Amino acid sequence: MDEDKVSSRVLVVEDEEGIQELLRVTLQRNGFDVRCEGSVESAEAVLQTWGPQLLVLDWMLPGKNGLAWCRMLRRREETRKLPIILLTARGEEGDRVHGLESGADDYLAKPFSPRELVARVNALLRRSYGGTAAGRVRLGGLQVDLRAHRVYADEVQVHLGPTEFRLLRLFVTNPERVFSRDMLLDQIWGRQSFVEERTVDVHIRRLRRGLEHHGYAQIIETVRGEGYRCSALGFQREVVDER
Known part of the structure; x- marks a missing residue:
């Protein structure tokens, strides 16, 4: 699939x-x-x-x-x-x-x-x-192409690893939703994986570093004692249906 x-x-x-x-x-x-x-x-x-x-x-x-x-x-x-x-x-x-x-x-x-x-x-x-019909999601100047697996910040391409992209895709399609580390392990690595929870933190740091160069690291927030979320506050959000 x-x-x-x-x-x-x-x-x-x-x-x-x-x-x-x-x-x-x-x-x-x-x-x-x-x-x-x-x-x-x-x-x-x-x-x-x-x-x-x-x-x-x-x-x-x-x-x-x-x-x-x-x-x-x-x-x-x-x-x-x-x-x-x-x-x-x-x-x-x-x-x-x-x-x-x-x-x-x-x-x-x-x-x-x-x-x-x-x-x-x-x-x-x-x-x-936006659902499955969404082709792109925009948060302010940050644009995530869900099908081409590309990310742009103010028209400049942001280079992310495949795991970091999957994390970002999950966050921007579920704005303001808090994901625990267990939920992220399940969604990104799968229920049968033996990845440790600290691996989530490592990839979150990598994602933030990739976004930081373009001024968007702050959209990935740590929710103390709970996990992480994508904060869309202060950004105009747009879902583009390209079906």
């Missing part, structure tokens, strides 16, 4: 194995990084450690139902703006309204078309933060 397309992480919470597999295959074929869980309880841990950019959530789940969890997520500061697509067999207008009023951003009734699912996911990602 093209590495550039594996940039938007989608968490699917669906207890029916057949539908779960359909969702997984459909989304993966369209370039998404997908994790599937069968209950709210197991999804909670993934939500905290994996940091999905979008949630596809079934209404009816064993244990705590999806609608109740959706309301809980909207009350939490860290998940208040997480894009959520509610997936359910309930197709009546009253049910759709109830789902949207509970905090879902979109609603997809079963049985659904895989093409419609992908279109809804892409549309919601674009509305939220």
